[in-house]
Amino acid sequence: xxxxxxxxxxxxxxxxxxxxxxxxxxxxxxxxxxxxxxxxxxxxxxxxxxxxxxxxxxxxxxxxxxxxxxxxxxxxxxxxxxxxxxxxxxxx
Numbered sequence: 001x002x003x004x005x006x007x008x009x010x011x012x013x014x015x016x017x018x019x020x021x022x023x024x025x026x027x028x029x030x031x032x033x034x035x036x037x038x039x040x041x042x043x044x045x046x047x048x049x050x051x052x053x054x055x056x057x058x059x060x061x062x063x064x065x066x067x068x069x070x071x072x073x074x075x076x077x078x079x080x081x082x083x084x085x086x087x088x089x090x091x092x
Contacts, residue, residue: 004028013092016042019084023077030074036091037067043085046078059084 004027050056052072
């Protein structure tokens with residue numbers, strides 16, 4: 001399966017993830033991570049983050065978001081989305 005993003009590894013548990021504007025919204029599926037994560041938006045507009053049983057929130061550049069291990073979540077792409085680049089930190 002081809003992933004809808006590209007990762008650039010900066011350190012063992014730190015990487016930049018890039019989503020192109022051409023990514024199909026059907027590829028942005030609900031999923032769970034195996035580790036606790038924090039992420040911050042480096043660039044991108046009209047992208048949304050949704051956690052299980054919560055309304056989507058528009059991602060803000062520079063704000064740090066937390067994802068607990070095993071928590072269902074997904075990204076949503078708006079109609080005017082630009083390329084999304086996020087920096088992700090994973091806990092050991």
